Amino acid sequence: MRDSEIKHLRPGSTHTLxxxxxxxxxxxxxxxxxxxxxxxxxxxxTWIIGAPAALAVAVLERLQPPGSSPAR
Numbered sequence: 001m002r003d004s005e006i007k008h009l010r011p012g013s014t015h016t017l018x019x020x021x022x023x024x025x026x027x028x029x030x031x032x033x034x035x036x037x038x039x040x041x042x043x044x045x046t047w048i049i050g051a052p053a054a055l056a057v058a059v060l061e062r063l064q065p066p067g068s069s070p071a072r
Contacts (some may be wrong), residue, residue, distance in 0.1 A: 001031065001047055008032040008042070011061050014054045027054035 008031045017026040026048060033045035 001029075001039045002035060004034050009057070009065070014049070014057050016054065024038075024051070027051055029054070029057065 009029070009032075012033060014027060014029045016024045017028070018027050028046050029049050030044060030046045032042035034042050055066065
């Protein structure tokens with residue numbers, strides 16, 4: 001992800017996929033993509049990320065005051 005794509009992250013943008021025994025095996029994050037897109041306003045994209053990145057996003061989300069909206 002590029003910095004512009006990270007800046008457009010919103011709360012709840014990460015998802016954890018679980019196997020049949022309930023163990024996590026893949027983490028994804030959804031934001032806006034800009035590079036290589038035909039629309040200059042961007043398009044929604046999903047990236048596969050590692051567990052440490054998903055944990056980092058979860059920590060940042062917990063640090064936000066309740067009801068706060070991300071800056072645009």
